[in-house]
Amino acid sequence: MLDNKGSLYIIDAMLAIVLLLVVFLIINTAINVPSYEYSYESKDIRQAQDVMELLSGKIDFKDHTFIGEISTMLKDGKNSKQSVREVSEISKDKLESFNLGNYRFTETNVLDGEVLASNGEYDSKSSVSVATRTYGDYSYTLSVW
Secondary structure, eight states, rough: HHHHHHHHHHHHHHHHHHHHHHHHHHHHHTTTTTOHHHHHHHHHHHHHHHHHHHOOOSSSSSOHHHHHHHHHHHHHHOOHHHHHHHHHHHHHHHHHHOSSEEEEEEEEESSEEEEEESSSOTOOOOEEEEEEEEEEEEEEEEEEE
16 A cells, blocks of 8 residues: 555656646747847848958958959049949949849948949838948948848
8 A cells, every 4th residue: 555655656746847847848948939030130231241341351461352442443543433433343243243132332431422333223122231331531331122
């Protein structure tokens, strides 16, 4: 008779432990559920920032940045229409290589908002992410939507 009560207590304790583990598992799963809305909203922001980092970054100390090269071209050409045209062609080719859907690349300081490269309709979009980098007197803005 004592053995039957002992077995009953052991089974009861094991059920209580299993129930506790299930509750902890449910709570842990509910806490660790990722938020998909935040990831969706920040996707374009990361993309614009990442592309601008690639345009303004160096591989090593001997290399020049893309933004540095186009700034030098504009400065050496004294911001003439010809130098702006050359920089626009180079910028468009460079941004096309990143496979961006819709973008607009502008210089906002010296050239007063001159659009250097663009793809897509900019005016009709309300959700636009923007990244800006400055090189010398020139300030470049990349808008992605």
